[in-house]
Amino acid sequence: MHDILSELTWRGLINQTTDERMADWLMEKPRTLYVGFDPTADSLHVGHLLALMTLRRFQQAGHRPIALVGGATGMIGDPSGKSEERKLLSEETLRANVEGMARQMKRFLDFDRGEISALLVNNYDWMGKFSYLGFLRDVGKHFPVNVMLAKDSVRSRLERTDSGLSYTEFSYMLLQAYDFVQLYDAHGCELQAGGSDQWGNITAGIDLARRLRSVQLYGLTIPLLTKSDGTKMGKTESGAVWLAADKTSPYQFYQYWINLEDADVDKCLRFFTDLGREDIESLVVRHMADPGRREAQRRLADELTRLVHGAEGLSTAQRATEVFFGAEIHELSDSQLREIFADVPSKALPRDRLSGNGLSLIDALVEAGLAKSKGEARRTITQGGAYVNNRRVAIVETNLGPSDLASETVLVLRSGKKNYALLRFE
RNA sequence: GGGGGGUUUCCCGAGUGGCCAAAGGGGUCAGACUGUAAAUCUGAUGGCGAUGCCUUCGCAGGUUCAAAUCCUGCACCCCCCA
Known part of the structure; x- marks a missing residue:
């Protein structure tokens, strides 16, 4: 087996592990591990990438990854790493979010790889069936409140005077702990990975499994992703x-x-x-x-x-x-231009604006939204900041005609280094 | 309740009768330089049918050939005394 732990270590992906002997344990045989994703939006973002890549690496090393989307936990809101009580999402939104995130995960994980095929689960599938009383008896019973209160995620929120912590969010760690036990039961999942703010939730799951199933599970956390200037990555x-x-x-x-x-x-x-x-x-x-x-x-x-x-x-x-970044625009078709300039604002104008004397460059810049007023457009041109199809045009009196089109119907305007806008003449 | 100070163009802030579309700084935009970086330097920065015209200095009136500037009233803000 590939020594995944030392690989993760040189990559700087290990923040904490629950067991010194984890490297050997992972070398023994394929293990199953999971990472949870909070479905706060209908897409993953760069902030999720680290966890996703970690799952991917485990799979490449011969282990079986499970991506858990928190259809149930997402309804509650994890207090870890957050300073305020979270707004509850509607069930509908959650369902759409779970779906959107699941689709993207397929690019990172191999869902068709025999024994170690990736798995995607939604904790709503088992949590949704729980009755309140059932949960309190089966799970809640095993959580000493003093231990819960000692967790960083809870303590930091209680210390704040400007925001509280509801009973609902307080209960979050029970749900996540139970997920781990459930995945152990259903899929033999023995390892949970997560961001460094997940340490408390992960260890809560390990404790619960020990009490309920008398098994030793494992956990590891990934460092928080920050840039050198202190701002958040992504x-x-x-x-x-x-x-x-x-x-x-x-x-x-x-x-x-x-x-x-x-x-x-x-x-x-x-x-x-x-x-x-x-x-x-x-x-x-x-x-x-x-x-x-x-x-x-x-x-x-x-x-x-x-x-x-x-x-x-x-x-x-x-x-x-x-x-x-500079290439002149010619011999491109409408559809190629549309694709390249997909992010750029565009505006449609009637084609006859180009006939006769044509459309003045000043008006074109204003129409395209690259100048707030004609005066501003005039200044931009005079100062050499106006480009038609990436070619500088510094003559204020310029008029644009059909021959200035970059493709069948599109004119590419630019002001300054990278402010682009398209005008479509239809 | 009495006394004083303030309200200026995107922001801060000068300007106390014509030379004011209004100093200076910030921001923003453009240019040079550069690594699609940072820093630096230069120019621009109310609108328009543009050597002119229109709108703007808390709001509404007034004085004057002429008002951001003077007078009256109103609104809001700050300070001091009670």
């Missing part, structure tokens, strides 16, 4: 970086990684790619020698975009990148 000014193409386009996703700071790129390569130790080390050495080439970022972006959006998504992103 966040941009416009929000989270999602894995769903309709929330974060392949191009935007690709660009997020391309733009990663030098200080974070080594860590991300180890965290998020399947590249081996030697590949990563030599890549980083080459990157340091010539950081301007962004070789490490490019490789990271390539690998991740291919994993999340497939080879096709990657090539779209790469083509869009070429165009966005």
Whole structure:
């Protein structure tokens, strides 16, 4: 068996483990492990990537991964790592969220690999059947309140004066603990992994299994993902970086990684790619020698975009990148342009605006939303910041006619380095 | 209740009768440089049919050839005395 634990260790993916001997235990035979995902949205985002990749690595090493989506626990809200009581989601929303997340997991895990095929479970399937009294008798009975109160997730919330902790959220760890026992019963799952804020919940499950089943289960936590500047990984000014193409386009996703700071790129390569130790080390050495080439970022972006959006998504992103950063636009069709500029605002105008003297560049910039007023448009042009189909046009009096179209009906306007807008003449 | 100060263009903040679309800074936008980085430098920054016209200095009136600037009333904010 592949020594998964030492692999995870050099990748920096181990925060804590519940047992010193876990490495040997994992080498003995294929084990089953699980990670829980909170279904707060209908897509996974970069914040989930670390856990997902961990499951993936375990599977590649010959173990069986289970991804648990918390259809039931999501109804309650995990207090770990949160400073405020969580809003409850409707059952409908939850169902849609679970579905959306499940679809994306298929890219990371192999669901058709014999003995170690990945499994996707929803804890609503067993939790939903529990009666309140039944749960209190079977599960609640085994939880000393003083132990529960000592958990970080609970204590930190109780210490705050500005936000409370409801009984509902307080009970969360019981649900997660029971999940672990349930997965042990149903699938022989013996290991739970999770973010470092999950330590308390994981150990709660281990304790419960010892009491109920007299078995020793295992847990490990993954470090919290932060960037060198202290901000959260996977966040941009416009929000989270999602894995769903309709929330974060392949191009935007690709660009997020391309733009990663030098200080974070080594860590991300180890965290998020399947590249081996030697590949990563030599890549980083080459990157340091010539950081301007962004070789490490490019490789990271390539690998991740291919994993999340497939080879096709990657090539779209790469083509869009070429165009966005200078390549002149010609000999492209409407559909190619639409694909490349999928993220760019566009506006349709009647085609006859191009006839006669044509459309003035000033009006075009205003119509496209690249200038708030004609004065602003005029300034942009004068200062050399206006581009038609990626070619600078510095003459204020320019009029655009049918020959200026980049394709059958599309005109590509740009103001400054990267503010694009499309005008479609239909 | 009495006394004083304030309200300016996206923000802060100058401006006390014409030279004010209004200093300066921040922000923003564009350009140069650069690694699609950071820093730096330069320019721009109310609108428009543009050597001019229109709108803007808490709100409403008034004085004046001329008001962000003076007068009256109103609204809101701050400080001091009771």
